[in-house]
Amino acid sequence: MVVRRFFVVAVALLLLMTLAPATLLGQDTVVCEAYNEAPELAEQVAAGTLPPIEERLPVNPRVVEPAEEIGQYGGAFYDLYDGGRLAEFRQFGYENLVRWNPAGDEVVPNIAESWEISDDATTYTFHLREGLKWSDGELFTADDILFWWEHVETNEEIYPTGPYAYFVVGGEPATVTKIDDLTVEFKFSRPHGLFLQLLSAPYGVRVTQFAEHYLSQFSKKLNPDGVAEMMAADGATEYGPWWIGRVGSYGHDAEYNDPARPSLQPWIPTEPFRGKERFSFVRNPYYFKIDSACNQLPYINERVFSLATDPEVALLKTLDGEDSLSNDGISTPTNRAVFFDNLETGNYRFVDAISSNFQTMRMHMKFNHPDAVQAEILQNKDFRIGLSHALDRQTIIDTVYIGQGIPFQDGPRPESPLYNEQLSTQYLEYNVDLANQHLDMVLPEKDAEGFRLRPDGERFTFTVLANQDFRPEWIDILQFYERYWEEVGVDTTIFPASNDIWRTRKDEPDIDAFVWVGENALGYQPFLDNNTFTPEFGDGWQVWANENYGLGYGDLGGASAVEPPAPLKRQYELYTLLTQAVTLDEQVAIFKELLQISADEFYSIGLSLPAGEYFVVRNDVRNVPEPLIRGWYYPGPGPVNFETFFIDQSAS
Amino acid sequence: MAQYIIKRLLYMIPTVIGISIVSFFVISLPPGDFVDRMVSERQQAGETITAEEEEGFRAIYGLDQPLPVQYFKWVSDVVLRGEFGYSFRWNRPVEELIWQRLALTFFLSLTTLAFIWIVAIPIGIYSAVRQYSLGDYVVTFLGFIGLATPSFLIALVLLYISFKYFGQSVGGLFSPQYIDAPWSIEKFLDLLSHLWIPMIILGTSGTASLIRTLRANLLDELRRPYVTTARTKGLPEYWLLIKYPLRHALNPFVSSLNHVFVGLVSGEAIVAIVLNLQTTGPLLLDALRTQDMYLAGSFILLLSLLTVIGTLFSDLLLAWVDPRIRFR
Numbered sequence: 001m002v003v004r005r006f007f008v009v010a011v012a013l014l015l016l017m018t019l020a021p022a023t024l025l026g027q028d029t030v031v032c033e034a035y036n037e038a039p040e041l042a043e044q045v046a047a048g049t050l051p052p053i054e055e056r057l058p059v060n061p062r063v064v065e066p067a068e069e070i071g072q073y074g075g076a077f078y079d080l081y082d083g084g085r086l087a088e089f090r091q092f093g094y095e096n097l098v099r100w101n102p103a104g105d106e107v108v109p110n111i112a113e114s115w116e117i118s119d120d121a122t123t124y125t126f127h128l129r130e131g132l133k134w135s136d137g138e139l140f141t142a143d144d145i146l147f148w149w150e151h152v153e154t155n156e157e158i159y160p161t162g163p164y165a166y167f168v169v170g171g172e173p174a175t176v177t178k179i180d181d182l183t184v185e186f187k188f189s190r191p192h193g194l195f196l197q198l199l200s201a202p203y204g205v206r207v208t209q210f211a212e213h214y215l216s217q218f219s220k221k222l223n224p225d226g227v228a229e230m231m232a233a234d235g236a237t238e239y240g241p242w243w244i245g246r247v248g249s250y251g252h253d254a255e256y257n258d259p260a261r262p263s264l265q266p267w268i269p270t271e272p273f274r275g276k277e278r279f280s281f282v283r284n285p286y287y288f289k290i291d292s293a294c295n296q297l298p299y300i301n302e303r304v305f306s307l308a309t310d311p312e313v314a315l316l317k318t319l320d321g322e323d324s325l326s327n328d329g330i331s332t333p334t335n336r337a338v339f340f341d342n343l344e345t346g347n348y349r350f351v352d353a354i355s356s357n358f359q360t361m362r363m364h365m366k367f368n369h370p371d372a373v374q375a376e377i378l379q380n381k382d383f384r385i386g387l388s389h390a391l392d393r394q395t396i397i398d399t400v401y402i403g404q405g406i407p408f409q410d411g412p413r414p415e416s417p418l419y420n421e422q423l424s425t426q427y428l429e430y431n432v433d434l435a436n437q438h439l440d441m442v443l444p445e446k447d448a449e450g451f452r453l454r455p456d457g458e459r460f461t462f463t464v465l466a467n468q469d470f471r472p473e474w475i476d477i478l479q480f481y482e483r484y485w486e487e488v489g490v491d492t493t494i495f496p497a498s499n500d501i502w503r504t505r506k507d508e509p510d511i512d513a514f515v516w517v518g519e520n521a522l523g524y525q526p527f528l529d530n531n532t533f534t535p536e537f538g539d540g541w542q543v544w545a546n547e548n549y550g551l552g553y554g555d556l557g558g559a560s561a562v563e564p565p566a567p568l569k570r571q572y573e574l575y576t577l578l579t580q581a582v583t584l585d586e587q588v589a590i591f592k593e594l595l596q597i598s599a600d601e602f603y604s605i606g607l608s609l610p611a612g613e614y615f616v617v618r619n620d621v622r623n624v625p626e627p628l629i630r631g632w633y634y635p636g637p638g639p640v641n642f643e644t645f646f647i648d649q650s651a652s
Numbered sequence: 653m654a655q656y657i658i659k660r661l662l663y664m665i666p667t668v669i670g671i672s673i674v675s676f677f678v679i680s681l682p683p684g685d686f687v688d689r690m691v692s693e694r695q696q697a698g699e700t701i702t703a704e705e706e707e708g709f710r711a712i713y714g715l716d717q718p719l720p721v722q723y724f725k726w727v728s729d730v731v732l733r734g735e736f737g738y739s740f741r742w743n744r745p746v747e748e749l750i751w752q753r754l755a756l757t758f759f760l761s762l763t764t765l766a767f768i769w770i771v772a773i774p775i776g777i778y779s780a781v782r783q784y785s786l787g788d789y790v791v792t793f794l795g796f797i798g799l800a801t802p803s804f805l806i807a808l809v810l811l812y813i814s815f816k817y818f819g820q821s822v823g824g825l826f827s828p829q830y831i832d833a834p835w836s837i838e839k840f841l842d843l844l845s846h847l848w849i850p851m852i853i854l855g856t857s858g859t860a861s862l863i864r865t866l867r868a869n870l871l872d873e874l875r876r877p878y879v880t881t882a883r884t885k886g887l888p889e890y891w892l893l894i895k896y897p898l899r900h901a902l903n904p905f906v907s908s909l910n911h912v913f914v915g916l917v918s919g920e921a922i923v924a925i926v927l928n929l930q931t932t933g934p935l936l937l938d939a940l941r942t943q944d945m946y947l948a949g950s951f952i953l954l955l956s957l958l959t960v961i962g963t964l965f966s967d968l969l970l971a972w973v974d975p976r977i978r979f980r
Contacts, residue, residue, distance in 0.1 A: 161708035164705075236745075240712045252743060308928060501682060504683035552702040555695075632699060
């Protein structure tokens with residue numbers, strides 16, 4: 001367990017950030033007389049094919065402090081991609097309007113230079129950087145953001161269900177207005193205190209992805225004839241799917257497939273990559289950031305991508321040193337030994353990582369089970385307490401996780417200011433007598449073999465579903481659970497399901513519970529996901545919450561609404577209040593009340609706090625801070641400024 | 653003969669239609685659909701998808717329509733416009749994805765077939781002529797080992813050896829610098845240099861069965877009177893062997909041509925996945941797992957078309973090789 005000092009500092013900083021006055025967070029304070037650029041770019045300037053650096057950078061470029069030292073230009077950064085989402089945000093570039101700092105405790109300016117928030121947090125006014133240019137040399141202005149709003153986000157053919165949840169409050173989408181070329185205003189009908197943090201999450205990049213001067217040709221409204229021609233040439237009949245395949249937004253691979261499409265990322269494509277096994281992205285000559293010594297970033301010349309669809313092949317290539325920064329699914333705790341063996345041949349090093357996850361395996365009960373008797377048992381808190389006390393967590397941690405991690409029930413990580421001790425440490429004691437005591441309160445009758453019976457006389461069975469492809473060790477852990485629970489008379493069955501079917505399978509009536517990781521629990525991330533600390537598998541309750549509070553829960557397997565008990569109703573109410581809270585203090589107070597209810601209700605049974613995470617980084621890559629943080633709302637390790645990485649040519 | 657060919661071609665049409673219907677519906681049998689897979693993938697990456705977004709995806713991909721409607725849309729595209737639909741996963745028309753892979757699969761299968769024949773025939777002849785000799789036993793033993801070991805296991809072992817001892821860049825049919833280069837002699841030679849691993853892996857099990865078959869058939873033929881006659885006429889042993897008994901013994905080779913070919917095209921899927929080859933296998937498996945309807949359906953349609961044509965072709969070839977066969 002590591003206590004991070006800066007999360008304490010975060011309270012003050014976030015307080016500063018969410019209050020009304022304009023905040024310029026002291027990043028852009030370097031004054032440069034002259035800028036330096038990469039030799040290749042300097043050559044192009046000398047040859048007259050590229051404007052000089054002063055004209056390419058904005059008036060106030062963003063200054064980024066490298067983690068270790070000022071870097072050297074040159075070299076290549078190697079990536080492996082699995083054929084799915086290219087340039088996975090978290091390992092490529094992170095150019096949202098605003099973004100997290102590397103430590104993940106404050107939102108800092110990025111494309112936006114500064115902003116103002118109204119006292120009631122309904123209006124956000126962003127000031128863009130003067131002279132900031134797209135990769136083709138055109139200025140980035142408020143028009144680009146307006147284009148995104150009017151022709152992409154609110155375009156029903158592309159997003160049939162409306163704009164993304166971040167831009168919708170109280171069921172009403174934002175109103176986006178251009179004040180002038182460099183100022184944009186987002187206005188909501190109700191307070192939206194979490195807007196900046198949400199903009200810093202991956203989907204927030206949509207705002208700054210669309211260059212109006214180039215992409216208007218793909219808009220059906222603005223260029224109907226041209227679009228019809230292009231669609232006919234591509235053999236497409238529907239605009240939506242065609243647009244997604246041709247232009248694409250965040251999450252679609254088309255976003256990088258068109259080299260003519262302007263970008264704000266540090267590296268840009270030179271050719272369509274689809275269907276290719278190996279391709280490069282090169283330096284963006286108009287990238288708007290510099291280091292503290294007035295050198296234009298990025299240092300690295302190119303990013304070379306290789307296709308490796310099979311995880312084993314990807315693992316082999318990473319061991320061979322063909323991946324400069326390992327992919328999330330490759331540098332897993334189970335592969336640690338293999339990476340250790342090949343340290344010298346692969347010429348890489350381990351870099352520690354902290355996960356934003358708070359739970360290695362979190363069990364969710366199907367609270368709204370179609371069988372009423374089963375539902376009542378699962379909803380009974382003593383049942384869950386009994387099960388929890390029957391587990392010897394330390395043995396499981398020692399066996400499966402090789403001693404890494406500590407027993408942990410539920411709730412935000414200890415490093416987070418939202419940590420709730422009761423929620424995280426209750427019922428962790430391995431005590432079979434106590435377990436039996438609690439279970440006797442719910443299922444007192446037993447049959448001849450010692451298994452507990454339901455109130456209607458049948459043997460009580462408990463079936464747990466686990467996605468064996470996502471975390472194969474869950475199956476091993478559940479076998480321990482099975483043994484411990486059978487000792488206290490609960491007839492347990494494990495149902496391993498493959499990746500392809502687990503999601504639909506868990507809605508079948510024979511499944512009583514499923515397991516998943518617990519995520520988004522560092523810092524203030526818990527604010528951003530409204531489902532983490534309320535029942536994830538109470539589909540009927542969630543449908544009710546959608547209908548009555550508009551909370552938008554998904555993956556509900558076609559359940560019908562069931563009225564929740566009073567404490568849970570209060571939690572749904574609190575989530576709604578949270579999104580309308582204006583100051584950080586308010587937000588924290590609301591959330592703490594919510595967490596306390598979760599602690600009192602004890603919804604999920606947990607195992608341990610994740611530990612022992614790592615990335616594998618090639619030895620020639622420098623300026624990689626340690627530890628790296630993994631996460632989603634904090635799209636780790638994206639915020640650690642990939643543009644400041646450099647290749648130490650002598651170590652290649 | 654011409655009548656027979658025309659009849660066969662006409663039968664092909666309902667066969668292929670039937671296959672397309674069955675495959676399309678079988679692909680959609682597993683619970684859920686493509687959007688479920690996609691959402692699941694994103695959930696594992698840490699995202700939360702709301703119910704509305706999911707419905708939005710379904711609307712965009714047309715997956716909220718009933719299945720027969722989806723099928724007819726697809727089939728009419730194929731028949732009327734020669735377009736195979738849109739791949740959800742890769743977000744582009746299916747044609748872009750499959751043609752090059754089909755070509756490479758075809759090429760790999762043909763070269764493997766050639767490899768099998770080149771290896772199996774001489775060894776089979778040797779085995780028959782020198783029956784029960786040490787050479788016969790050794791060769792048979794190796795053949796059976798190749799037959800008994802699963803091809804993906806051989807692939808994994810070769811992959812590891814290649815990585816550990818030869819430091820070769822593992823996976824793929826091309827070296828990195830040739831992957832997207834235009835075709836040239838060097839690229840072709842590079843392809844051949846990478847082709848030997850999948851060719852050997854796929855060929856080993858095929859050679860074993862063909863060696864044994866050839867050996868058995870040849871042994872039968874060698875005891876026939878006409879062979880003795882030919883010997884007394886003074887023909888050299890090897891010439892005699894090739895001109896008469898071998899032709900008979902090759903009969904089953906030709907008639908099983910189709911069977912072997914189909915086995916290659918489908919069996920190579922596992923090996924291709926393990927070795928990360930650019931053939932149809934990995935793409936088809938991926939399409940089936942994610943229920944990428946049109947891509948998977950088109951693949952199966954084309955592969956079954958190949959099979960049906962191949963059957964016809966091998967039947968005709970057999971008739972040409974063996975004059976004893978008559979058409980009914």
